[in-house]
Amino acid sequence: MNISGYRSARASRFVAILGWAVLFAAHASASPAPNAAIRPMHREPATCDQNDFTIRIDRNPPDPSVANGSTVVYSISAENLSAAGGQACDATGVGITFTCPGADGNADGASTVLATNDTVLSNTTKAYAPVLCVINVNPGVTFARASATFSAVIHTTDPDDSANGTKTITINVQPPPPTSTPTVTQTPTATATPTATPTSSWRI
Numbered sequence: 001m002n003i004s005g006y007r008s009a010r011a012s013r014f015v016a017i018l019g020w021a022v023l024f025a026a027h028a029s030a031s032p033a034p035n036a037a038i039r040p041m042h043r044e045p046a047t048c049d050q051n052d053f054t055i056r057i058d059r060n061p062p063d064p065s066v067a068n069g070s071t072v073v074y075s076i077s078a079e080n081l082s083a084a085g086g087q088a089c090d091a092t093g094v095g096i097t098f099t100c101p102g103a104d105g106n107a108d109g110a111s112t113v114l115a116t117n118d119t120v121l122s123n124t125t126k127a128y129a130p131v132l133c134v135i136n137v138n139p140g141v142t143f144a145r146a147s148a149t150f151s152a153v154i155h156t157t158d159p160d161d162s163a164n165g166t167k168t169i170t171i172n173v174q175p176p177p178p179t180s181t182p183t184v185t186q187t188p189t190a191t192a193t194p195t196a197t198p199t200s201s202w203r204i
């Protein structure tokens with residue numbers, strides 16, 4: 001038996017097997033993980049596919065017409081609800097600012113920051129503290145408009161998406177009732193009638 005030839009054949013076979021192992025390992029490291037294409041790093045939840053984040057503004061009283069000087073209570077909530085056939089992705093970094101009506105009727109009055117770095121997860125809502133605004137518009141102004149601006153990071157994929165915008169809500173301001181001026185009625189003054197003084201006659 002040729003021992004040197006046997007050893008040479010075994011060595012060649014080992015080198016071939018080792019080469020195939022190295023090639024397989026290199027291919028495996030270059031191929032993406034099975035879930036990498038299905039769930040990018042920032043996609044939350046794993047099956048989400050919608051950017052649904054928004055806000056809602058309610059007012060109380062609900063009547064769209066108030067008297068000047070009235071107080072209106074505004075309630076603001078964030079909503080991240082899925083639409084039919086899909087799933088909303090998580091929203092983080094949520095910022096919301098509410099602005100009361102100003103004297104000119106536009107949304108340029110006092111502002112209140114309701115959220116700066118909040119989180120609203122998929123299929124949830126979040127209510128914030130109500131804001132009270134005193135409606136005090138200038139004479140001749142017949143409306144009062146409030147507004148809320150919002151922004152958020154939406155985790156749909158990598159890189160993330162965004163949601164932002166402004167919503168307004170307007171009420172009518174009732175004009176003040178006309179002021180009636182009382183009419184002064186003059187009472188005629190009675191005229192004094194002179195009384196005749198009798199003259200006495202003396203006879204001597």
